[in-house]
Amino acid sequence: MAAGASGDKDLAPAQRLAAMLGPDMVLTGEAVLPYCRDWHGDVQSDAIAVLRPRDTAEVQACVRAAVALDLQIVPQGGNTGLVLGALPDQPARQVVVTLERMSRIRCLDPDNFSAVVEAGAVLEQVKEAVAAVGLYFPLTLGAQGSCQIGGNVSTNAGGVNVLRYGMTRELVLGLEVVLPDGQLFDGLSQLRKDNSGLDLKQLFIGAEGTLGIVTAVSIKLLPAPEKVATALVALSRLEDAIELYRRARRDCCDLMSAFEFMPPLAIDLAREAMPDLPIPLEATYPAYALIEISGSGLVDIDDLMHRFLEAAFESGLAVDGVVAQSQAQARNLWAIREGMNLGQAQRGRHLRTDVSVPLSRLADFVAEAEAAVTARMPGCICVSYGHVGDGNVHLNVLPDFAQGPAGIDAQILTAKKIVNEVLDRYSGSISAEHGIGRLKKADLDMRLPAVKRQLLALVKNALDPKMTMNPGCQVDL
Missing domain, CATH: 3.30.70.2190 (Alpha-Beta Plaits)
Known part of the structure; x- marks a missing residue:
């Protein structure tokens, strides 16, 4: 940590962060912007700074510095998510913590069919390293050349192999997580059977960085399919x-x-x-x-x-x-x-959905939802595809691009409302595999049962009472 870590109170927050953490770990100005743009380039935000730790201890230092300055943290992996879960929405108060420099494979144990990898490791590189010893990590995504393991865990990513191997949750043996106060939860177990109480790692899988920053993951491996x-x-x-x-x-x-x-x-x-x-x-x-x-x-x-x-x-x-x-x-x-x-x-810009329905009703849902969109918006084109084995449908809607930017925005909002109305009749989910992020927060909020909201609030308040970690993501509690 740099000398003068307490900083000068007259300095701007970004300068104080550089004084506390060292300038090599802090990006500011225009260097921040690539980390504040969504994968498709539809949304551009900003942040006070981007913090780039190189190891778990430096992640802890980043968290403690942000807490000391009363700043909020937006954890970020490969930034390939589709629901704005890793983008700041309050630029004057938030810093991005990117795990991109933490990409080591700490342990690869062929006899235990497991590996321990840091959160910034790119999925495709992990798969290649595992394949080199004759094993297989089955998580397979279109973005695997740039998405990172920590983000896969934090969003509970799905992909094309879910029907055989399950979501990311099924492939995680243990986690290392920096908590909102800077403490470290060391749960990097490589055991397959451990029935000694609550399985705390499950709190952080799919939490989208709202309860802590995943820094390393113990993953389950399988024999490579020949x-x-x-x-x-x-x-x-x-x-x-x-x-x-x-x-x-x-x-x-x-x-x-x-x-x-x-x-x-x-x-x-x-x-x-x-x-x-x-x-x-x-x-x-x-x-x-x-x-x-x-x-x-x-x-x-x-x-x-x-x-x-x-x-x-x-x-x-x-x-x-x-x-x-x-x-x-x-x-x-x-x-x-x-x-x-x-x-x-x-x-061009269009509605991207990620919904799920009971498998037996998938075809009926697609037919009804497409008919509803076409009836009310005849200039739009529906593109429905997805994973039959788990009832996951991506019912996308291409708007009438002749309507101009304002008209396209209005069509996207209307199409989403129509699709979700049909989805509710099928008792489906508004997010099958992409998460909630900021994009679907309002849609979740209106569908969240009171008891579930209460339980989520209890967990959030217990782990993050200052609301430091990724506020604005998933749901306001």
Whole structure:
């Protein structure tokens, strides 16, 4: 810590932070701005400073300095979130604490099928390091080249492998967390069974930095799947995707690692984003399923996929399709899924939703919500896709871009209200995997039961009575 840590009370907060922590740890001025912009570039904020600790002790020092100056803290990982959970909303009072310099893999234990990684480690780099010793970390996201493990934990990230491996919560063995008063919760256990009272790490998973700053994570690893089969299947209607998934759960059991559904517009959007992307099916169909099964050992994955699809075609459930014959072809099939997202972003600002409904009602929800949006907003285009296996739907709405910025904003708000009204009738969730952040706070607030609100307030007040950690995120208590 720099000399004169008490600082000069006549200095601005940013200068006092630099005096307390050292100038190498504190960014100010224009250097702050990249940390205060959301992933899609739709929102730009500001902050007093960005603090860049290099280890856990320095995170503790950052927290104590902020508390001493009566500043609020916005913890930030890779800043790839979609709900503004890591962006300041009170720039004159808030500092960003980024974990980007804490990216070490502290321990990799193949015999225990576990690793301890720092919160700033990029997900893709962790997956590569684990793969180098023949193991597998199954969390798989579109943003894995830039998102960080601490952010994955703090948002309880989902991704395409949830139906087999669960959300991030299921992959965490232990946590190290700096609490709002600067104390350290050291819960970096690598045990799989520990029934000695409350599992305190669960408080911080999905809390979006409102209860503390995750600094390191003990993660669960698995044997690397040696064989992977990927198929794109064309269907006559979305309802058939539910039936196909039901059969896949029966026939492929726990070897199925992904089952995505996409609309026909997905192909057009992917082509817009990646003109050279090969599209393996010539005709256009009402719905598509992207299926992946994987395993190792004595299981013949390719034979399983072919036998499963053969039965689907014989029954008339599948009407067209292709099975990847190489890793490159498999990557191309997944690129359609990712390209669809890029294509939407290239068209401009639009409504992005992340909702969940009971799996058995997924197709009905999509049909009803899309019809409701189209009836009230005929100039808008609905793009519904997502994870069939866990009932997670991304029902996005592309506005009528001819309406101009103000008109686009109004359309997005109206479309969100329409989708959420239908969602409520299906007893769904407004956030399946992205979290609440600041973007969905009002939507959660109006749906939060009184007893749940009371319990959340008790936890928040017990751990963070000064409301230091990420105020404005999730819900006001």
